[in-house]
Amino acid sequence: MIEPTGLRARKKARTHDAIADAAISLFLAHGFDQVSINDIAAAAEVSKPTLFRYFATKEDLVLHRFADHNGEAARVVRDRPPGVAPVTALHRHFRDGLDRHEPVTGLNDHPVVVAFHRLVFTTPSLAGRLTQYLLEDEEALADALGPGIEARLQAAQVLAVQRVLARTNWQKIADGRSAHDVHPEAVADADQAFTQLR
Amino acid sequence: MIEPTGLRARKKARTHDAIADAAISLFLAHGFDQVSINDIAAAAEVSKPTLFRYFATKEDLVLHRFADHNGEAARVVRDRPPGVAPVTALHRHFRDGLDRHEPVTGLNDHPVVVAFHRLVFTTPSLAGRLTQYLLEDEEALADALGPGIEARLQAAQVLAVQRVLARTNWQKIADGRSAHDVHPEAVADADQAFTQLR
């Protein structure tokens, strides 16, 4: 997967990042609804149509970071080593995420990450759009698990589990505890939840 | 002269500066002939045709700084206060340049300015193109001075004087002396030369 490193691609990536960075820092500073698209475009030194060529909606300016994880669950299942059950692979992957303190797991106490999550969870339109992403993820995972209603159900349950685990972790950290401190509980919760899934 | 502050103009100016800065720093580091247009375009993160849309020739990458002074002599004459002779106005303007240690006067000991001048004077194609610029300047000055052969002659003499004065100043500084040290001689030389012009 050697992507083109031409001038065009490089500048596109830079513009994308410039817009996203400007948007998120403005949102964190003043709140989602207090910042207009025009403000962001001006801060990123880009015109409004250009901004919308990179991000379909205002919400996506925030959520593209989650979108990066789009289809991740499905990929984990598809790429699992032979002889490993799908749920086991997902379990391991989630635990790896906890160990690496990945933001998606909620187990990250970096101030900007915490602030970012609070922004998402406390802004209705963002939380709403985020669930849309989760639904797409769910569908992809279902396809990876196979045909039939059982696959669909399992996919829904897995993503529900991950969502609850992540929110629980984030809540503990938002209450002031450190990621390191929370880690054991997070692992225990995950182990229990995933074991129950089988 | 309120120039547009739109995005287009701003980015154009930035691209222009990026190309010029990349070019000059590469030229100073490795010499004019040792650096190719492709090197400069790559360093400025710009394509070759784009580079040539901003600068007509390789030489102009260096000389656009002189080009900024294009028509300056003519402007000084046109804008002189009433009752002041053209040569007097030019004389004063040159002396102001000396006092402000403007690079065009040669009386500037900043290392990159000195290196820049050496680059120009020791590279034949650059020195050649520079005289082209001087000729245009001369014509403009002649027009500002009025019609007829006398105006043309005087214009030629004024620019010749300025050129010699600047080169003399630069030579002294290239020999290791400081601009502050050379300043009195430079003023004396200028006063003598301009007085003789009348």
Added chain:
DNA sequence: GTTACCGGGTTAAAAAAGCAACCGGGTCAC
């Protein structure tokens, strides 16, 4: 109750930039 503004989002046309391929002159190898 319209009038007028503001915010998210779209459109069409024109400018700018990128890319690839080329030209013409020089130079070096063989």
Added chain:
DNA sequence: GTGACCCGGTTGCTTTTTTAACCCGGTAAC
């Protein structure tokens, strides 16, 4: 001497970006 390269510079086509204008829903003023 001819074939292969490099360099300065150009050309035509495509992609990207800007600009200004607009649509639509909400909301505040009068």
